[in-house]
Amino acid sequence: MSQKSSMSRFFRLIKPERTYFILLALCSLVSNTLITMMPFIMGIAIDDLLKMIKQNGTPLSFDSIQGLILRPVLLLIIIAMISACFSFIQERMMASLSEKVTLRLRKEITLKFKKLPMSFFDTHQVGDILSRTTNDINRIAEVLLTGINQFFSSVVTIVLGIGMLLYIDIKLTGVVLVLIIVSSVVTSWVANKNKRLADTNQEVLGQLNNKVEEFFSGNLEIKTFNQQQETAKQIDETNQQHKKAFLNSQFFDFAIYPAIRFLNQLAFIISAILGAGMVIQGTLTIGLIQAYLQYVNQISEPITNFSYVINALQSAMASLDRVTYILDQPEEVPDTQDPVTIKNSQGKITFDHIKFGYTTDHLLMNNVSFTANPQKMVAIVGPTGAGKTTLINLLMRFYEINGGVISYDGQDITTLTRKELRSKFGMVLQNTWLFEGSVADNIAYGKKDANREDIIKAAKIAQCDHFIRTLPNGYDTIISSENGSLSQGQQQLLTIARVILANPPVVILDEATSSVDTRTEVEIQKAMSTVTRGRTSFVIAHRLSTIEKADLILVMEAGNIIEQGTHQELLKQEGLYATLHQSQFKE
Numbered sequence: 001m002s003q004k005s006s007m008s009r010f011f012r013l014i015k016p017e018r019t020y021f022i023l024l025a026l027c028s029l030v031s032n033t034l035i036t037m038m039p040f041i042m043g044i045a046i047d048d049l050l051k052m053i054k055q056n057g058t059p060l061s062f063d064s065i066q067g068l069i070l071r072p073v074l075l076l077i078i079i080a081m082i083s084a085c086f087s088f089i090q091e092r093m094m095a096s097l098s099e100k101v102t103l104r105l106r107k108e109i110t111l112k113f114k115k116l117p118m119s120f121f122d123t124h125q126v127g128d129i130l131s132r133t134t135n136d137i138n139r140i141a142e143v144l145l146t147g148i149n150q151f152f153s154s155v156v157t158i159v160l161g162i163g164m165l166l167y168i169d170i171k172l173t174g175v176v177l178v179l180i181i182v183s184s185v186v187t188s189w190v191a192n193k194n195k196r197l198a199d200t201n202q203e204v205l206g207q208l209n210n211k212v213e214e215f216f217s218g219n220l221e222i223k224t225f226n227q228q229q230e231t232a233k234q235i236d237e238t239n240q241q242h243k244k245a246f247l248n249s250q251f252f253d254f255a256i257y258p259a260i261r262f263l264n265q266l267a268f269i270i271s272a273i274l275g276a277g278m279v280i281q282g283t284l285t286i287g288l289i290q291a292y293l294q295y296v297n298q299i300s301e302p303i304t305n306f307s308y309v310i311n312a313l314q315s316a317m318a319s320l321d322r323v324t325y326i327l328d329q330p331e332e333v334p335d336t337q338d339p340v341t342i343k344n345s346q347g348k349i350t351f352d353h354i355k356f357g358y359t360t361d362h363l364l365m366n367n368v369s370f371t372a373n374p375q376k377m378v379a380i381v382g383p384t385g386a387g388k389t390t391l392i393n394l395l396m397r398f399y400e401i402n403g404g405v406i407s408y409d410g411q412d413i414t415t416l417t418r419k420e421l422r423s424k425f426g427m428v429l430q431n432t433w434l435f436e437g438s439v440a441d442n443i444a445y446g447k448k449d450a451n452r453e454d455i456i457k458a459a460k461i462a463q464c465d466h467f468i469r470t471l472p473n474g475y476d477t478i479i480s481s482e483n484g485s486l487s488q489g490q491q492q493l494l495t496i497a498r499v500i501l502a503n504p505p506v507v508i509l510d511e512a513t514s515s516v517d518t519r520t521e522v523e524i525q526k527a528m529s530t531v532t533r534g535r536t537s538f539v540i541a542h543r544l545s546t547i548e549k550a551d552l553i554l555v556m557e558a559g560n561i562i563e564q565g566t567h568q569e570l571l572k573q574e575g576l577y578a579t580l581h582q583s584q585f586k587e
């Protein structure tokens, strides 16, 4: 990512809060200018006092020095108070700015997720997206914005401090500056090295996140294949790498820092020695040398920290890039401006010469055509990877086609909003998705206003009322998003109830495989045949015996439909379907 585009992203980020930023900079300027004035005022006061001592000798009566001491002390107190007020305002504004920006970014990201095409989710890892939307957004608020705040303060302190040093003595400042520059070059080298180590650390942390995420999401498969040891070993190795990367980056932080401190102290000591010499020779007053030493101290810390601030800003900028990367992703084709609504839906679907590829350079479907008539059952068969799921994905407009027209009740589906189109479909997949909530809420997911009576009615039709009643709190039992407490068959029955309640004109069913017991399978079959009644249905079939009565069977291979017709017609053709049928029949 180029520096320029990072900067423009940053300005785009803070644009809505720019007034805040200007106010922040002003507060920083006022507060730091006031602080810079203090050593000088003190220096003048000391010199005035010394002059008085020289003129009148000691001891001095309190009355004679009252004016000399009281005035500067009062002035210093007032300055310190005003500076503290501005500093307080600056910090307070900073905190609220961070909150505002974080909230805005989170809102933008959430909105963006709604508009991203499916291909984005296909090509990005969950762990990575998660870390962009949580860690990176936090870093932008914590590091980027506070870093900028520190940056303002440092610049003001350094510029004013050096200005005062030069004003007090140009030659002495030359020596001090050389030392401070050496120390900042060393710091900058350290900071660069540290950044690389911190980046490696961050990268390894991302890998660790992904591994842990895999460990949890694939828990069942890992156990089935007895891979716990192997997976634990992999996590352990990544953990070790992380430990190493972390230690390396910490070493630079903790071990090198004292060395830089030493260089700064050296600048201070040398200025003290040279300054003392100048005082002895009468070229500098005691008051000014003490002010001078305070300035050396005042600027050495921000100078030393400057490289760190810049680096922290750079790495936070990288976080900003990672977040804006998501915000800049191309969105799915927007819904039509003038959408059509379908009133009395029939559920007739036509694929007319469809071309489609997941990637632009490779077409999976070259010329797919078929018609699903209202209230008829369409079965889709074919070997794994044949394109059955893809066909459904296109039907629901999860992906954009590369040619041809898909129509619903004679309307090109692109003339409908996605919301309208998808409201016509209900899906029952093998990989059911239930969310953390009550059983009743899960059934009512597609019809939020359904009452308890409707929910129970749907559950009865879907053959799941009896098992729901055996749950500890019946319909109010909370199921977790991991679905741990329900069997796969029960989960599928719940999703069938969900579809029945939503009552869409078209249903898409992914047949249950042998992963459920025979009794549940019978219940699922029963529920599925109920749900298809009076609706157009698409059934992804795994066993040909269940689809013999389908009105249309689509036989797919390598993305295309190679045969279509009824069971009898296809048997007569003696093609792939007949072969598949024969082989299953033999089994």
Ligand SMILES: Nc1ncnc2c1ncn2[C@@H]1O[C@H](COP(=O)(O)OP(=O)(O)OP(=O)(O)O)[C@@H](O)[C@H]1O
Pocket (backbone or CB within 6 Å): 122, 358, 359, 364, 382, 383, 384, 385, 386, 387, 388, 389, 390, 391, 559
């Ligand atoms: N999101 C995707 N991005 C890229 N390629 C994909 C994607 N989904 C599927 N494919 C590819 O498209 C082809 C068809 O896949 P699809 O999932 O439609 O087959 P399927 O018939 O449903 O298979 P199965 O019976 O195993 O579920 C396969 O070669 C697959 O690798």
